[in-house]
Amino acid sequence: MIKIGILGIAHTHGYSYVRQINKMQDAQVTGLYEENTEFAKRAAAELKLKLYSSPQELLDSCDAVIIASENSKHMKYTEMAALKHKHVLCEKPIAVNISDAEHMIKVCKENNVVLQIAFPVRYAPSVRKAKETIDSGVLGDILAVSSTNHGTMPGSWFVEKELSGGGAVIDHTVHVVDIVRWLLNTEITNVSGFYDKLIYDELKVEDCGLLMLELSNGAFMTLDTSWSRPKAHPYWGDVTIRIVGTQGTLFIDAFDEKIEYYCNDKKNGWMNFDIKFDYNLIREFIDCIKTGRKPLTSGEDGLAALEVVLKAYAAKA
Helix, strand or coil: EEEEEEEEECCCCCHHHHHHHHCCCCCEEEEEECCCHHHHHHHHHHCCCCCCCCCHHCCCCCEEECCCHHHHHHHHHHHHHHCCCCCCEEECCCCCHHHHHHHHHHHHHHHHCCCCEECHHHHHHHHHHHHHHHCCCCCCCCCEEEEEEEEECCCHHHHHHHCCCHHCCCCCCCCCCHHHHHHHHHCEEHHHHHHHCCCCCCCCCEEEEEEEEEEECCCEEEEEEEEEECCCCCCCCCCEEEEECCCCCCECCCCEEEEEEEECCCEEEEEEEEHHCCCCCCHHHHHHHHHHHCCCCCHHHHHHHHHHHHHHHHCCC
């Protein structure tokens, strides 16, 4: 039985990770440590978790941790865990700067623990099938990629730059960059684009971004990374990728496993299937702990995605 502690749960994805572990026969959640009292009480009540009074107390209870804290705390929590020889699944982005990310990778290697980054979309059935299709060569040479990662404006600490590292660009860019790097076995060589506050004037971080990326395979890519979904939208956002090759095109809508219904009584709706992104992510983490193999979404993958984000910010500055 793999015992997993939750080290920070400011990020709402942490709730899903706990629920996925509860479905598994070979893993259990030992409890939660969260600095923010409000977040801690809410999560403990909703998820029925034991609250620990310190990170060290939590670490003593488990074999591994899931870090779902504010982005700026990822490095310190990863270091704490690695020095106690606890495996780490860290929410994206890996960190808010390159030195923190590099230190996380280094300390985990030195202490022989798994460092996996939470890029759950890589585990989507549609994305895995797309990888098989592209690798078969049926699309020919890849020429261009057009992609989006829209979402609702999350508020809370996500709009406090000292905690998040930025706004919509750091929040959403990393997902699509990670997928494209993996799908095409390529790296991002050049980054340019635009970002600004276009929707929410009161924010101190950007809510919209449009990036232009050059890939090492010679292709180019666009990415709309924006908090442009209204609160009334039935689902938080999307991840879409259109890949154009010399012999064909491929389109992924990773969250499009749904039923839409429209009725004369105006009770319209949108029902998503359980597509198990997060379940597959946690399953990978547990299997890597058991076997000692490197995870599909590694610390190095997290660093590569973060480098693109920081180049995007620097390109406008």
